[in-house]
Amino acid sequence: MHDLYTPFKLKGLELKNRIVMPPMCQYSVEQKDGIANDWHYLHYVSRAVGGAGFIIIEMTDVEPDGRISDYDLGLWSDEHIPALKRIVDACHQYGAKVGIQIAHAGRKAEDAAVPVSASAIAFDEKSKQPRALETEEVKGLVQKFREAAARAVKAGFDAIQIHGAHGYLIHQFHSPLTNKRTDEYGRELTRFGREIIEAVKAEMPEEMPLIMRISAKEYVDGGYGLEESLAFSKVYMEAGVDVFDVSSGGEGPVGSGSRPGTHAAYQVPLARAIKETLDIPVIAVGRLDDPLVANAVVGNGDADLVAVGRGMLRNPYWALEAAAQLKKETAIPKQYGMGF
Numbered sequence: 001m002h003d004l005y006t007p008f009k010l011k012g013l014e015l016k017n018r019i020v021m022p023p024m025c026q027y028s029v030e031q032k033d034g035i036a037n038d039w040h041y042l043h044y045v046s047r048a049v050g051g052a053g054f055i056i057i058e059m060t061d062v063e064p065d066g067r068i069s070d071y072d073l074g075l076w077s078d079e080h081i082p083a084l085k086r087i088v089d090a091c092h093q094y095g096a097k098v099g100i101q102i103a104h105a106g107r108k109a110e111d112a113a114v115p116v117s118a119s120a121i122a123f124d125e126k127s128k129q130p131r132a133l134e135t136e137e138v139k140g141l142v143q144k145f146r147e148a149a150a151r152a153v154k155a156g157f158d159a160i161q162i163h164g165a166h167g168y169l170i171h172q173f174h175s176p177l178t179n180k181r182t183d184e185y186g187r188e189l190t191r192f193g194r195e196i197i198e199a200v201k202a203e204m205p206e207e208m209p210l211i212m213r214i215s216a217k218e219y220v221d222g223g224y225g226l227e228e229s230l231a232f233s234k235v236y237m238e239a240g241v242d243v244f245d246v247s248s249g250g251e252g253p254v255g256s257g258s259r260p261g262t263h264a265a266y267q268v269p270l271a272r273a274i275k276e277t278l279d280i281p282v283i284a285v286g287r288l289d290d291p292l293v294a295n296a297v298v299g300n301g302d303a304d305l306v307a308v309g310r311g312m313l314r315n316p317y318w319a320l321e322a323a324a325q326l327k328k329e330t331a332i333p334k335q336y337g338m339g340f
Contacts, residue, residue, distance in 0.1 A: 004295045005328040008053070008304060010242060010281060012207025013158055015097055015305075017053035017330065018298050019319045022245070022285055022307035023101040023161065023213075025058045027071040034064070034074020036083035044087050047312055048096035051319030051330055054305065055091055056161055056211075056245075057084070057100040059168075062144040065112040066104035066169070075102060075148040084155040092156075095331060099159035099211060102148045102200075104141060106130070106169030107178075118172045118179040118186075124253050135183045138192060141169075146199035153203060159243075160200060161211040164193055164236070166250030171215055174232050175251055177223060190235040201240040211283070212236055213245040216270035219260055220252040226270060230277050237278055245283040245307065246271035264293045272302040283307050289314075291322035 008015040021044075028039045040057075047055055060073040060080075067074065074080055088098045107117035107130035116137070117130040133141070145162070152160050164170040172178040173185060173192040185191050193212075201210055214236075216229040233244060248267055249260050260266065267286035275282040284303035288294045289311030297303050311318045323330040324340055332340050 001299060002301075003299050003328065004291070004306065004326065005323060005330055006298070011209050012205070013097060013209050015053040016095055017051070017319065018305045019051070019053050019294075019322070020283055020305050020307040021047045021052045021055040021312050022283075022309050023056045023058045023163075024309055024313065025068060025072060027069055029071045029073060032070040033079075034061070034067070034072070034076065035080055036073055036087060040073070040083070041087050041090065044098075045090045045094065046316040048091040048094035049333060050312075050315075050317035051323065051332075052096050052312065053319070055096050055098050057087070057098065059101050059103045059163055060148070062102060062104055062141070062148045065109055065116070066106075068105045068108060068110055070111045075100070075151050076144065078151060081151050081155045088156045094333070097158040099161050100152050100155075100157050101161040101163050101213065102145060102152065103163035104145075104169040106172045108167055117169070118181055118192075121178055121180070123167070132181070135185065138185050142192070142195045142199050145196045146203055149200040149203040153205065153208070159209045159211055160204060161213055161245060162193075162196060162200060163213050165213040165215040165245075165247050167215070167252065168250075170196065171251060175218065175224060177218070177220065177251060190232050193232070193236055194239045197236055197239040197241060209242040210240055211243040211245055212241045213247060215248045215250055216246050216267075216274060217248040218251045219249045219254045219258045221258075223251060223258070226273055230274065233274055234278060237280055241280075243281045243283065243304075244271075244274050244278075245285065246274050246303075247285050263287065264290060265297060268297055268302050275303060281305070285309065289318075291325050294322070295326055
């Protein structure tokens, strides 16, 4: 029987527990240059001190106009490597492993003068009108993901996550709602994501796992559901994905026919379906802040890892507090031992 504090191993990634700090944008880059600063250092390293087994750095973009805002992290230049390496090295010192999410916001790039997308379809009536990428530009972005992955490896990350969820660019390509192209990237909706996976894998050491975050369900009228996400996930798995981080939504204004849940573990059935159908490790996410619920997700075999977002924003030491509540053994920094 596994629980939150059972170690986890996949390829060269060895985690002391199953607790993941998911990528959550901080919008805290001060000079708009994409370089991590002291806020990012304190934010992530404190969660390593606080017992998280695996920390995934927030959405980090492959080009300046791929950011949600000008205050987001970047990985389009070698100048970004030192600050990220400083964070990784410090987290390792406190027993956590670290991944990084590389991405492009596409039409959801709020500060881009003219956002880009698979097709010229705006997110909503209040959003900027994007332009459709030319075929050669799409191929160029695949290369930018590859170059970002090479920088992530140089920075010492233990894993890389590709962001294919929440309505960002890869999601915009594999969703029929936003991809109305007639070229090769429209005839095969998964082509862009598949080529990115293959390009990123080419830069990664064999022992480094590749994670992909997906939205397993859309919440707009006419959006795709689990059957479709299982199909595109199979393509992505065959291209090289080792773990799926299973979320949902983000593709557009919520339609009247479908709404996301607000109850604990509302997305866990999606993660379980991906895990069981494709026989691949998954990360579950979504209202899993209660240690009893998070522990049950692992114990019941619904997911291999559990991402705790809001809980870790409120409490950097969530993993230590959860162990105390669940009466599980975990390493506590000697400086804090008296508190436990």
